[in-house]
Amino acid sequence: MSLVQSTPYAELEVGQTARYSKRIDDREIQLFAELSGDRNPIHLDDDYAASTAFKGRIAHGMISGALISAAVACTIPGPGTVYLGQTMSFTQVVRPGDELTVELEILEKLPKSRVRIATRVFNQNREQVVDGVAEVLAPKRKREVELSALPAIRIG
Amino acid sequence: MSLVQSTPYAELEVGQTARYSKRIDDREIQLFAELSGDRNPIHLDDDYAASTAFKGRIAHGMISGALISAAVACTIPGPGTVYLGQTMSFTQVVRPGDELTVELEILEKLPKSRVRIATRVFNQNREQVVDGVAEVLAPKRKREVELSALPAIRIG
Numbered sequence: 001m002s003l004v005q006s007t008p009y010a011e012l013e014v015g016q017t018a019r020y021s022k023r024i025d026d027r028e029i030q031l032f033a034e035l036s037g038d039r040n041p042i043h044l045d046d047d048y049a050a051s052t053a054f055k056g057r058i059a060h061g062m063i064s065g066a067l068i069s070a071a072v073a074c075t076i077p078g079p080g081t082v083y084l085g086q087t088m089s090f091t092q093v094v095r096p097g098d099e100l101t102v103e104l105e106i107l108e109k110l111p112k113s114r115v116r117i118a119t120r121v122f123n124q125n126r127e128q129v130v131d132g133v134a135e136v137l138a139p140k141r142k143r144e145v146e147l148s149a150l151p152a153i154r155i156g
Numbered sequence: 157m158s159l160v161q162s163t164p165y166a167e168l169e170v171g172q173t174a175r176y177s178k179r180i181d182d183r184e185i186q187l188f189a190e191l192s193g194d195r196n197p198i199h200l201d202d203d204y205a206a207s208t209a210f211k212g213r214i215a216h217g218m219i220s221g222a223l224i225s226a227a228v229a230c231t232i233p234g235p236g237t238v239y240l241g242q243t244m245s246f247t248q249v250v251r252p253g254d255e256l257t258v259e260l261e262i263l264e265k266l267p268k269s270r271v272r273i274a275t276r277v278f279n280q281n282r283e284q285v286v287d288g289v290a291e292v293l294a295p296k297r298k299r300e301v302e303l304s305a306l307p308a309i310r311i312g
Contacts, residue, residue: 002195004196020193022192022193028191030306030307030309031187031190031191031309032191032222033304033306034187034306034309035184035187035188035191035219035222036178036222036223036225036226037176037178037223037226037230038222038225038226038229038230039158039303039304039305039306040160040229040230040235040301040303040304041301041302041303041304042235043304044304044306045304048301048304060222060225060229061225061239062218062221062222062224062225062239062242063191065218065221065222065225065242066188066191066192066194066216066218066221066222067192067193068218069192069194069216069217069218069221070192070193070194073194073196073216074193074194074196079196079198083217083218083246084245084246085243085244085245085246086218086221086242086243086244087241087242087243087244088241088242088243089240089241090239090240090241145196145197145204146197147195147196147197148189148195148196148197148199148200148201148204149195150186150189150190150195150200151186151311151312152311152312153186153187153190153309153310153311154309154310155307155308155309155310156307156308
């Protein structure tokens, strides 16, 4: 069981931060390939990837988008947040085995519960891999939600 | 085996279009929840979701981002494309069972192989669920790539 709590619009403060980390391994790359249908060998085939300018496999860039979305939904503002928009600049490749950390920072509170949030993603060497901004509708009331259990997912 | 071919920068034309479709079922929602860690019950728990303003489960918005990324990587410009950035506005919720179609349109060719691409996502009722723009580095040469095989992924 895993409880997460939202921070409602009224309690959010400009400058407030939160972090969300996840390691990107072959498993995450395979899940993303299955979900999206993007089975390009640059992400999945060592021999092919070694022959490219990247000199080895790289993760799909949009995996960072998935982590940003989870960070917003599970930290601040958390459950009940409505996603309105996201910008992303991919500034560095992500390799299998990289530990990514999404750093959120409340940038601006707009009328009607809208909030702009900086969404910066770093690898384990503190190199920034994504820069961007989320725009969301923050929840009006505080709520505590139990994350759902997932069925086991087995690969191979 | 599945072959995909890239369209190099020199051959891309403003106004050129491509489409990429995928149905979003419980499986895709579970894969995204596992990948991202976002197990909010609004996506996974019918009873909880029925009690919210959405009156039922919705897909994670960023699943559309995954499809956009796959569309760019597998249609135009295709294999060898380097993802530089993406903007997204989420304009309508996606429900389990929705058939999403990403429609790409080459908007602008910039210097140094940069290309701006409209990335619009529609559901089966032709309601637009995402509006946005991708910026990419298109491949310099045409290449044909065989998509990699994935190990079987079993859920539950």
